[in-house]
Amino acid sequence: MTSKRLYKSSTNRVICGVCGGLGEYFNVDPTIIRLLCVVLMCSAGTGVLAYIVAAIIMPEEPHSF
Secondary structure (H helix, E strand, O other): OOOOOOOEOOOOOOOOOHHHHHHHHHOOOHHHHHHHHHHHHHOOOHHHHHHHHHHHHOOEOOOOO
């Protein structure tokens, strides 16, 4: 059984790959995650803090050769 891990996306990234990684993890279009992040950023600024924390905490996607 392969465990599912959350990583920043190395292929679907705009700024740091956080939204792309969340989209890949939850099997959702990353554009939807990005729109939700923008909505959170516009309402009380919680999206900015959440994105910064996620960009620092989430590891980079390992490269398989």
